[in-house]
Amino acid sequence: MHGHRHDPNPDPPSPDPSFRVLTPDGRIHPMDLAALQTLPSIAVDGCYIVSTGHGTSGPFTFQGARLADLIRRCWGHRPWAQVQVISGDGFGTTLGHAEVDREARPALLAYQVDGRPMTRAEGLVRLIVPDDRDDALRQVKWVGQIRILAPGHP
Ligand SMILES: Nc1nc2c(c(=O)[nH]1)N[C@H]1C(S)=C(S)[C@@H](COP(=O)(O)O)O[C@H]1N2
Ligand SMILES: [Mo]
Numbered sequence: 001m002h003g004h005r006h007d008p009n010p011d012p013p014s015p016d017p018s019f020r021v022l023t024p025d026g027r028i029h030p031m032d033l034a035a036l037q038t039l040p041s042i043a044v045d046g047c048y049i050v051s052t053g054h055g056t057s058g059p060f061t062f063q064g065a066r067l068a069d070l071i072r073r074c075w076g077h078r079p080w081a082q083v084q085v086i087s088g089d090g091f092g093t094t095l096g097h098a099e100v101d102r103e104a105r106p107a108l109l110a111y112q113v114d115g116r117p118m119t120r121a122e123g124l125v126r127l128i129v130p131d132d133r134d135d136a137l138r139q140v141k142w143v144g145q146i147r148i149l150a151p152g153h154p
Contacts, residue, residue, distance in 0.1 A: 007053075007054075008051070008054075008136070008141075009089050009091065009141075010121070011089075012088070012120045012121060012141075012142050013087065013088030013089045013142055013144070014088055014142075015120060017032070017033055017111075017120060017124045017125050017142075018030065018031065018032040018033075019031050019125065019143050019144050019145060019146065020144075020145050020146070021070065021074045021145075021146045021147075021148065022145065022146070022147045022148065023074050023075050023148050024075070024078075024080065024148055024149065024150035024153070027074075029074045031070070033111060033124075033125070036064070036065050036070070036109060036111065036125065037065070037111070039065035039066070039069045039070060039073065040065070040066070040069060041063055041064065041065065042063065042064070042065075042066060042106075042108060043061055043062070043063040043112075044061065044062055044063075044105055044108060044128065044130045045059065045060075045061040046058075046059045046061075046130075047059060047060045047061070047062050047128060047130050048060070048133075049136045049139055050132075050133050050134075050135060050136055051135050051136045053135075060113050060114055061113070061114050061115065062108065062110040062112070062113055062126070062128045062130075063108075063110060063111070063112035063113075063115075064108045064109045064110035064111045064112065064125070064126075064128070065108060065109050065111075066100075066106050066107070066108055066109075067083065067085075067095070067100050067106065067107040067108060067109055067127070067146075068100050068101055068106060068107075070109060070146070071083065071100065071148060074148070075148055079150065079151050080148045080149060080150060080151070081096070081149055081150060081151040081152070081153060082094050082095065082096055082149045082153070083095050083096075083100065083146060083147065083148050083149065084145075084146070084147040084149065085127045085140050085143055085145075085146050086140070086143075086144055086145045086146075086147070087140050087141055087142040087143055087144050088142050088144035089142065091140055091141070092140060093127070093129075093137060093138040093140055095107055095129070095138070099129050099132075099138075105130040105131055106130075107127065107128065107129050107130075108127075108128050108130075109125050109126070109127060109128075109143060110123075110125065110126045110127075110128045111124055111125055111126075120142075122141075123139075123140075123141030123142060124142070125142075125143045126139065126140065126141050126142070126143065127139065127140040127143055
């Protein structure tokens, strides 16, 4: 997994928006758009994609499932420490409870933008960390794998 690419990749790694969730017990939970859409849907407005190298876009209203709800669906209420969200092109980020469990403007897995379905080229399914301002480093397009790490994981 690599961090910042100053030239963000414009090309989806594959046409299929399905992804997998890996839980600390070693299980793999396949997820597709239909499964994600069975979770409660929330909309977060006033989101910007910020990058020093190539400007800012937005504001956007992103809509999708809370990452917290997806974690709960796959891992219940068992403890976890961090969650890695990695795309098919190797871009990724690590989140903790601060971004995931907040009541207002939590991290979400977006499948709509400005009230219409997001295209694959726009990042479907796209991680949105709504108030992150650090060069779009956490706005992971084309989520491919979500890895839940237990407390004490190295
Ligand atoms: N999968 C993936 N997501 C990514 C990137 C990338 O290269 N691959 N680049 C990031 C960076 S640096 C920026 S600025 C934004 C650009 O988002 P946009 O292509 O929607 O403008 O995507 C972010 N998410
Ligand atoms: Mo960027």
